[in-house]
Every structure is written in C-alpha cells, then in structure tokens.
Amino acid sequence: MEYSCINQAIVAKRIAEKKLSEMNITEAKNYAFLARELFPNLDGLSQLLMTIHIHLTYETKINGQIDYYGIFGAGPFVDEQFLKSRYKKMALSLHPDKNKLVGAEGAFKILQEAWEVVSDKCKRAAYDAKLMNRRESSL
16 A cells, blocks of 8 residues: 555656646646645655745745745744744755756755845835735724
8 A cells, every 4th residue: 555655646746846847836836735645755745845935935926025035934023043044944945956856956046035125124125115005904
C-alpha cells in the first residue's frame, strides 16, 4: 500500500512540476497538494510547495499591490525578526545554486524583491502607506 502511495505521489509531483513549467500555477498547486497528501516526506516536495506558494502570492494582488508579506506567510504587523528568519530559510531553500526545480529561480527573484521592500524601513513604510491608502479609499 505504502509503495503505491509513494509512486502516486511521485507522479503527482512530476505533473505539478510540468504545470509549473507551463505557469499553470493553480493546477501545479493542486497536484503538489495531492502529492503531499499521498506522501508528505517526498524528496523536493517542500521546495516545490514553497515555489508554488511564492508564485501564487505574487500573482494575487491586495488592493492593487503585490502581497509582499504574504510571500513570507505573514501579515503587515509582523516583526522584522520573523521576516528575517523566514527570508533566510526560504532563500536557502530556493537559491538557484541549490535548487534546480522548475520555477525556483523565478521564486527566488520574487523573494529577493519582497525582501528589498520589507527589510528597508523607508521602503516598508512607503509600502505599508500604499496598502493603508488603498484600504481606506476602498471603504
């Protein structure tokens, strides 16, 4: 039984990678989640899920703005130390020298872009102000 689940998970992961290479992010997510349900410890699955998460979050706008906090799995009121910790972990996992997965290099670049904004006090304040202005104007 377990052998069958592993094989099915491998197939689902391969399909997810193919969908990601076609930039069909939603379908890639569905197949990656299926692989995780079938065999959570499948090699490379956590990096694939992180890559998909970053691409999905980057495409999803909040009040017309990229959700840089969402890329880190956080909200706008999270402290700098949490963001720094998440950035380091994600950057190590997605760095092109260590991760040759389809979409990982693009996800790494998105992560870098998000980090440039949330790690710089001035850029973060300006970004937060844009988010707040958009929220207030939409009320």
